[in-house]
Each structure stands twice: as C-alpha cells, then as structure tokens.
Amino acid sequence: MEDLFIKAFKQADYHVNGHGPRHLQVLKDAIEDLVGETESDMYGKGRVIEDFQEKMAGVLGKEAAVFFPSGTMAQQIALRIWCDEKGLKTVAYHPLCHLEIHEEDGLKELHHIKPILLADENRVITLDDVVNIKEEVACILIELPQREIGGQLPDYRMLEEISEYCREKGILLHLDGARLFEVLPYYKKSAQEVCALFDSVYISVYKGIGGIAGAVLAGSVEFTEKSKVWKRRHGGDLISLYPYILSADYYFDQHVHKMDQYYEEAKELAELYNRCAGITTLPKVPVSNMFHVHMEARKEDMEAIFAQLYKETGIGLTGHVRENGDNGSRFEVSLGDLYSRVPKNRLKEVFAKLDEKMKSR
Amino acid sequence: MEDLFIKAFKQADYHVNGHGPRHLQVLKDAIEDLVGETESDMYGKGRVIEDFQEKMAGVLGKEAAVFFPSGTMAQQIALRIWCDEKGLKTVAYHPLCHLEIHEEDGLKELHHIKPILLADENRVITLDDVVNIKEEVACILIELPQREIGGQLPDYRMLEEISEYCREKGILLHLDGARLFEVLPYYKKSAQEVCALFDSVYISVYKGIGGIAGAVLAGSVEFTEKSKVWKRRHGGDLISLYPYILSADYYFDQHVHKMDQYYEEAKELAELYNRCAGITTLPKVPVSNMFHVHMEARKEDMEAIFAQLYKETGIGLTGHVRENGDNGSRFEVSLGDLYSRVPKNRLKEVFAKLDEKMKSR
Structure with missing residues (x-):
C-alpha cells in the first residue's frame, strides 16, 4: 500500500x-x-563563504x-564550547530535541556531555522547568518552534523571562533556530530581537529558507572562532x-520575506484539516508555517484513503504518514511556495472528499 | 611581494x-x-548516493x-571503529599523517585515541617500524603516497610484508588513499589489488579525481554500516x-584513466626542475603525479623571481611558496589536466630562464 500511496502522491498535479x-x-x-x-x-x-557569513551575522544581529x-x-559544537567555558559537562534541553532523538547520541558519544531533559514530550519548556533544574548546567538549548510537537512556541514574554533568568544565573542560552524565520510573523519580532535573547544561535538553510543543505552558527567572535x-x-x-552556500544565499533572498504568507497559509490549511472528521492539527492554530496532522485511523488505512483521494482530485496532501499510538497516525506539514499554486476550488474539493472518506470508513 | 607574485601567477597564460x-x-x-x-x-x-557507493566499492574491491x-x-571514524573493535585506544601512523597535523587533533579531542608515530618525518614507514611498535595498537594507518614528503612510496613488496605482518598479529590496517589512483601506475597494480592489503580504505574525490569535495570510505558491510x-x-x-557526489562521479570518469599520463608528466616536469641551479625535487624521480620542489632561496626571493618569470614567459609554475628551513623554500606540484596544454617550447623557455635567474641571484 505504501508504494501505491507514494506513487499516487508523486503523480498528483499539485x-x-x-x-x-x-x-x-x-x-x-x-x-x-x-x-x-x-x-x-x-x-x-x-x-563566497565570508560574504554569506557576514550577511547572516547581520541578519541575526x-x-x-x-x-x-x-x-x-x-549544535553539538555550540554546546561543547559552552560546556568548556563553564567547566561543566551538563546541558539541558527538551526530550524531543534533535540532539536527543536524531543524532545517534553524537553529543554523548563524541563530547561526553550529559543532557537533562526539560518539560515533557507534549509541551514546550517554561521558566518553571528552567528554575527547577536540580543540577548545575552549562547551557540550555531552546528550539523555536518545537518541531516534534507540531511546531509549538512559548509566549514571547516567557522566552524573555527564561533569557533573563539564565543571564542572572550565568547559564548560557542556545537557540535551535532551525525554523527561526518561520516563527517571526507570530512573534512579530525581527530575527535580531529573538537572537538577542540567546548567546548562540543556529539556523538551518534548507527548511523554510529552501536551500540544499547546511547551517549557520552565530554568536560572539570568540565563540565563532572556537567553533x-x-x-x-x-x-x-x-x-x-560553495554548492551549499550559493544555494543558501539564493533561496534565502527568495523565501525569507515570504514567511508571513506561509504562516497565514498554514493557519488556513490547518483549519481545512480540522473540519474533517477524525482529523485534528497540532497546534490547533499554527504559530509558524508548520503543524502536525493527527488522524484517528491507522497508517495503512490513511495511506489507502490518501492514495484514492490523490487519484480523484490530483492534489497530493502528504507523501509520508507515520504511526501515532495504537490506532492513530500523523504527518507533518510545512508550508512553502507550493501552497499558493493550488487552485482554491480544488483545495476545497479535496477536503470535502477527505471529510467524506473519513466519515465512511 | 606575495600579492604581486599571486597576481602574476593568476595572470599567466598557462x-x-x-x-x-x-x-x-x-x-x-x-x-x-x-x-x-x-x-x-x-x-x-x-x-544518487547508493549508485556511486556501489561503483566505488567495486573499483576498490x-x-x-x-x-x-x-x-x-x-578517517577518524575508521580508526574509531577499529579501536572499538579491538577494545584499545591506540593507533599508529606517520608523524606527518593528516590526522596528526591538519585536523586540530580531532582524533584525540573527539575520540580520545592516542597515536604512536612511526618512522620519522623524512621517510616512509617500513616493516621494521611496524615490528618495533612497543605498545599494542588497534590499527595502523598507511598513507599512499606520503604527501607531506613529496609523495614518497614504500616498495610494493614492503607494503605486502606490512600487510601480512598485521594480519598475523591481528592489527587492523587502514589505507589513507587520498591519492590512491595516482600511485597505481608506479605500482603497476589495480586499486583492488592495493586495497586487498588493507581492512579499510579512504579515498578523496577532489585530488587527482578532480571533484569538488568529499571522500569515500570502503570496507566490509559490517564496517561501513558502523561508519x-x-x-x-x-x-x-x-x-x-548530491552536489559532491554528482561531481565526484563525473570527474572520476574524466580523470581516473589518465593517471598514467600524469605520472609520466610528473617525471618529465621534475627533471626540468632538477636541471635548474639551486633547485631539487623530492622525490628526485616522482612515483605518482606529485612531488615537492625545494629551493635554496628564501620564500620572498623565490616569489620575486617567480613573479618576474611569470610576466616574462606567461607560464605560472606555482602560486604558493612556503618557507623551508632558515634559507630555503618549497612548494608542492600535482599534475593534472593543465600540464599537457602548456606548449613544450614555452615550457623549455621558462626553465631556461628559471635556471638563469637562480644562477644570477
């Protein structure tokens, strides 16, 4: 079924x-x-590299x-530098932090740094979580938005309070800003304003920016020279x-000013999903260009439904469904340039049909 | 002077x-x-990646x-895997090994592996060096050719003896084959034959191969899966x-069959250098497409001589001269596609003039 589903997705018009x-x-x-x-x-x-690095330093302040x-x-390197600076081998981050679940424990295996997990898997880190850390930590990593829970965000005031607390206590604060530009419309802040709350910042150049691969790490000259x-x-x-840098630079200029549009479109699209029987989005109302779609049907069943839906409507909603609990499934949505090319009437049609199919399961 | 020298080099016709x-x-x-x-x-x-990996596995046997x-x-990863396999944190390699002098001690800082230095800076590793290692080591790294001493090579028989000895003693043998294809004409062996002497092999795709960046690590499935x-x-x-893989694949096919030509040209060019007063090559007769040029004159003086020479002849010999001892200097030569495009009569002219200039210093 998965093959048929992927084939139907690839063959969709939009x-x-x-x-x-x-x-x-x-x-x-x-x-x-x-x-x-x-x-x-x-x-x-x-x-080619120095110009782009200067440009990004400026953008991030x-x-x-x-x-x-x-x-x-x-990011491993950022945390290592801060650990060395404090003479401590402990950091704190969210249980679903990229370093914890996607990097084969590189931080532990290569740098011997111990992470303390803050908050729980279902919510973002709060000031209380930070204040209640039982051990001394060199650094706290905050991911904006928290990708693995649909791209949730703390209130901006909460972020400021965490930053103030960390400065007071001498805890270094690192931003996992893989999708930093994507959250600026919700926060109504500039990248510089958000980054000013952090001692070091990582951004990805191939999420909303749309490059091929690569990342930027920013901070003080002392920090970046060590990095x-x-x-x-x-x-x-x-x-x-240069293949990554030239493409990062090209797509940065193409996409960074469109984050407002992607954010508005994400809210619109999430609403369409939420109107369907047995489907909800996380968060209910997106706070960036991304959200997760949760379905009360198993992966195989959803793949069958989607394969049918794509064939009937020519619209591909997702090419990747994951199991979620015993009887559910989910997938991730990130809005980019493609959404606005889908004719609105065909989009309405696909969600009307999806709702029907979910009801008649 | 360095700026004028580099400018003259860049402006040369050839x-x-x-x-x-x-x-x-x-x-x-x-x-x-x-x-x-x-x-x-x-x-x-x-x-794109799996096809190229399969192709390289085949080429390397x-x-x-x-x-x-x-x-x-x-290479750090190869040595780490072999250390883990043997439950030892010690390896052995040449004092001018890339890991020892060009990697900011990544092997030590990230993997806590201690290297024992074999042979001395001026010669390649022999069987005696290997037999006389005083400690137990997990792995020995051999670089073919030994780049930092002009690209020297052990006799092939010596290589076979080192390999036999290591197999006997249970010491894993890793090949730093950054320039592996470049030495095959001298050894009159295939890549598979050379690689069969080693448990793991690294090759670079941007030296003689001419790609943009990247490397290939080869060995058993168990080894590569761990890697x-x-x-x-x-x-x-x-x-x-893919930007690196596609270009590696493209230039591999363009260059790998030309290693004989580069080797012959390297010998021809080295002879031209050796005829000049105060200039010798290391090795005297190259054993690959590379050699070092040693000059009995200081870097600044040679840069002045070269800048003048390039302007007079339109031929750029090197754009990078380094100090060598108190009163000497040196640079590296690697032959590639450009050499055969230089008209032979102009090449003779440039070396006649270089000889004159060296004599009239």
Missing part, C-alpha cells in the same frame, strides 16, 4: 506542502545566473557567523562548501 | 599544475548534462563503500550530498 521536490533543479536554478569564474571558498576562507555543513555538527576549530575536528571544514 | 581553478564552472560542467529531475539523496539513501563530506571525518552511525554523530549525514 502538492500542498513545501517549496517543491528536492531534485537537482534546485541547485541548477541557484547557480544558473552566477558566472563560472566565481571562486570557490577554501577551507572556510574566501569571498550577532558579531559573527560560521557556515556549517549541518545543524547536527553546529571553527571544532568544525575542523568534526571534519566539517571542507575545502569547498 | 598554469602547469592541477586540473584548473577551483571555481563554480567545475560544478556547472559536472551537472550540465544531468536532468533537473535527478532526485536528491536523502540522509544517505537514494539512487571492497564489500561496501560510504560517501563522506570529508576525509577528515571518514554510517558515526557519520551521523559527526554531523556528516547531510540531507543532500
């Missing part, structure tokens, strides 16, 4: 999520108008920024990172 | 070393004929191969590595 397929054309478009003589970066030096091949590498040493140790100081 | 400038055109050429719908790899999965963003990452876990821990399991 897709609702994201910026489009992750294929070679993404790279071709990014470099098409650049001259062939554009010089490569060389082990972190050269205009930090002294300096460093381009990394991945966020996994950038370059660790980047080399990790094997991330490549002779050439 | 360059003698390498495949050409490391600029964006290298990427453009690699992907030009590929369709935009070519799908990205996704975290190590997908045709190993069960499996894994594409890495860098050799730094691949994928560590690749994720290091932050090297990128969502998309």
Whole structure:
C-alpha cells in the first residue's frame, strides 16, 4: 500500500506542502545566473563563504557567523564550547530535541556531555522547568518552534523571562533556530530581537529558507572562532562548501520575506484539516508555517484513503504518514511556495472528499 | 611581494599544475548534462548516493563503500571503529599523517585515541617500524603516497610484508588513499589489488579525481554500516550530498584513466626542475603525479623571481611558496589536466630562464 500511496502522491498535479521536490533543479536554478569564474571558498576562507557569513551575522544581529555543513555538527559544537567555558559537562534541553532523538547520541558519544531533559514530550519548556533544574548546567538549548510537537512556541514574554533568568544565573542560552524565520510573523519580532535573547544561535538553510543543505552558527567572535576549530575536528571544514552556500544565499533572498504568507497559509490549511472528521492539527492554530496532522485511523488505512483521494482530485496532501499510538497516525506539514499554486476550488474539493472518506470508513 | 607574485601567477597564460581553478564552472560542467529531475539523496539513501557507493566499492574491491563530506571525518571514524573493535585506544601512523597535523587533533579531542608515530618525518614507514611498535595498537594507518614528503612510496613488496605482518598479529590496517589512483601506475597494480592489503580504505574525490569535495570510505558491510552511525554523530549525514557526489562521479570518469599520463608528466616536469641551479625535487624521480620542489632561496626571493618569470614567459609554475628551513623554500606540484596544454617550447623557455635567474641571484 505504501508504494501505491507514494506513487499516487508523486503523480498528483499539485502538492500542498513545501517549496517543491528536492531534485537537482534546485541547485541548477541557484547557480544558473552566477558566472563560472566565481571562486570557490577554501577551507572556510574566501569571498563566497565570508560574504554569506557576514550577511547572516547581520541578519541575526550577532558579531559573527560560521557556515556549517549541518545543524547536527553546529549544535553539538555550540554546546561543547559552552560546556568548556563553564567547566561543566551538563546541558539541558527538551526530550524531543534533535540532539536527543536524531543524532545517534553524537553529543554523548563524541563530547561526553550529559543532557537533562526539560518539560515533557507534549509541551514546550517554561521558566518553571528552567528554575527547577536540580543540577548545575552549562547551557540550555531552546528550539523555536518545537518541531516534534507540531511546531509549538512559548509566549514571547516567557522566552524573555527564561533569557533573563539564565543571564542572572550565568547559564548560557542556545537557540535551535532551525525554523527561526518561520516563527517571526507570530512573534512579530525581527530575527535580531529573538537572537538577542540567546548567546548562540543556529539556523538551518534548507527548511523554510529552501536551500540544499547546511547551517549557520552565530554568536560572539570568540565563540565563532572556537567553533571553527571544532568544525575542523568534526571534519566539517571542507575545502569547498560553495554548492551549499550559493544555494543558501539564493533561496534565502527568495523565501525569507515570504514567511508571513506561509504562516497565514498554514493557519488556513490547518483549519481545512480540522473540519474533517477524525482529523485534528497540532497546534490547533499554527504559530509558524508548520503543524502536525493527527488522524484517528491507522497508517495503512490513511495511506489507502490518501492514495484514492490523490487519484480523484490530483492534489497530493502528504507523501509520508507515520504511526501515532495504537490506532492513530500523523504527518507533518510545512508550508512553502507550493501552497499558493493550488487552485482554491480544488483545495476545497479535496477536503470535502477527505471529510467524506473519513466519515465512511 | 606575495600579492604581486599571486597576481602574476593568476595572470599567466598557462598554469602547469592541477586540473584548473577551483571555481563554480567545475560544478556547472559536472551537472550540465544531468536532468533537473535527478532526485536528491536523502540522509544517505537514494539512487544518487547508493549508485556511486556501489561503483566505488567495486573499483576498490571492497564489500561496501560510504560517501563522506570529508576525509577528515571518514578517517577518524575508521580508526574509531577499529579501536572499538579491538577494545584499545591506540593507533599508529606517520608523524606527518593528516590526522596528526591538519585536523586540530580531532582524533584525540573527539575520540580520545592516542597515536604512536612511526618512522620519522623524512621517510616512509617500513616493516621494521611496524615490528618495533612497543605498545599494542588497534590499527595502523598507511598513507599512499606520503604527501607531506613529496609523495614518497614504500616498495610494493614492503607494503605486502606490512600487510601480512598485521594480519598475523591481528592489527587492523587502514589505507589513507587520498591519492590512491595516482600511485597505481608506479605500482603497476589495480586499486583492488592495493586495497586487498588493507581492512579499510579512504579515498578523496577532489585530488587527482578532480571533484569538488568529499571522500569515500570502503570496507566490509559490517564496517561501513558502523561508519554510517558515526557519520551521523559527526554531523556528516547531510540531507543532500548530491552536489559532491554528482561531481565526484563525473570527474572520476574524466580523470581516473589518465593517471598514467600524469605520472609520466610528473617525471618529465621534475627533471626540468632538477636541471635548474639551486633547485631539487623530492622525490628526485616522482612515483605518482606529485612531488615537492625545494629551493635554496628564501620564500620572498623565490616569489620575486617567480613573479618576474611569470610576466616574462606567461607560464605560472606555482602560486604558493612556503618557507623551508632558515634559507630555503618549497612548494608542492600535482599534475593534472593543465600540464599537457602548456606548449613544450614555452615550457623549455621558462626553465631556461628559471635556471638563469637562480644562477644570477
């Protein structure tokens, strides 16, 4: 069934999520108008990397920024630098933090850093969680939005209070801003304002930004210079990172000003899902361009329903359904350039049919 | 002076070393004929990465191969896996091993592995060095050719003896084959034959191969599967590595069959250098496409001589001279596609003039 479902998804006329397929054309478009003589970066030096790093430092309001091949590498290194600074091997983050569940325990295996898990799996970190940490920690990592629970956010005031508390106590605060730009419309803040609450900031260049791969780590010059040493140790100081940097720069300019639109569209789309029988979104009202869709039907059943739906309507809602508990399933939605290309009448049709199919299961 | 020297080098009509400038055109050429719908790899999965890995496993005669963003990452991981396998935290390698001098001690800082240095800085590792290791080691790393001493090689028989000895003693043998294909003409062996002497093999895709960045690590399926876990821990399991893979594949096919030519040209070029007063090459007769040029004149003086020479002849010999001892200097030469494009008569002219200039210092 999964194969048929994926096939039906791929063959749909329109897709609702994201910026489009992750294929070679993404790279071709990014470099098409650049001259062939554009010089490569060389082990972190050269205009192509230095210019982009300066641009990102400015955007994030930090002294300096460093381009990394991945966020996994950038964030482990950020926490390691803060641990070394404090002479402590303990940090704190959410139980569904990327470092905890997606990195094969790199933080523990390579850096021997112990994480304390804050809050619980179903909610974001609050000031109480931070105040009640029983051990001394070097650093706290906050992810905005909390991706694994649908992209939830703390109130901005709460964030400010956590930041103030950490400064007072000498705890360093790191931002997992993989989707930082995506939350700015809800917070009604600039990237600089949000980043000012944190000592170090990581952003991804291939989520809402739409690049190919890569990450930026920003902070003080002292911090970023140390991060370059660790980047080399990790094997991330490549002779050439320009394929990622040039595409990050290209798509940053294309997408960063459209985060308001994606946010509004996410709210609109979530409402359409929430009107369907047996379907709810998390959060109910999105606070960024993303949310999760929870269904009261098993993965195989939903894949069958979706495969049918895509064939009937030509609209692909998702290509990836996961189990959720014993009798449920879910998938993630991130809005990008594709949503606005879907004709509104066809979108209404697909959700009317989805509602019917959910009722007649 | 250095700026004038580099300017003169860049403005030369012909360059003698390498495949050409490391600029964006290298990427453009690699992907030009590929369709935009070519799908990205996704975290190590997908045709683009799996096909290239299979191809490389075949070329190297190993069960499996894994594409890495860098050799730094691949080799630390190889040594870590072998250390874990043996329950030992000690390895042995040459004092000028890449891991010892170019990686900010990543092996020690991230993996807490202690290296024992074999041989001395001026020669390659012999069987005696291996037999005389005083401590138990999990693994020995051999670099072919030994880059930092001009690309020297042990005799092939010596290599076989080291391999036999290690198998007998249960010491794992890892090949730093950054320039493996470049030494095959001298050894008159296939890549498979050389790799069969080793338990694990790393090759670079951007030295003689001429790609943009990246590395391949090959060995048994058990070994490579473990390496994928560590690749994720290091932050090297990128969502998309295809810009490097597609270009590695493209340039592999362009260059791998030309290693004989580069080797012959290296010997020819080294002879031209050795005829000049105050200049010798290391090794005297190259055993690969590379060698070092040693000059009995200081870096600043050689830069002045070269700047003048490049302007007079339009031929750029090198763009990078380093100090060597108190009164000497040196630079590295690697032969690639550019050498054969330099008209032979102009090449003779440049070396006649260089000899004159060296004599009249």
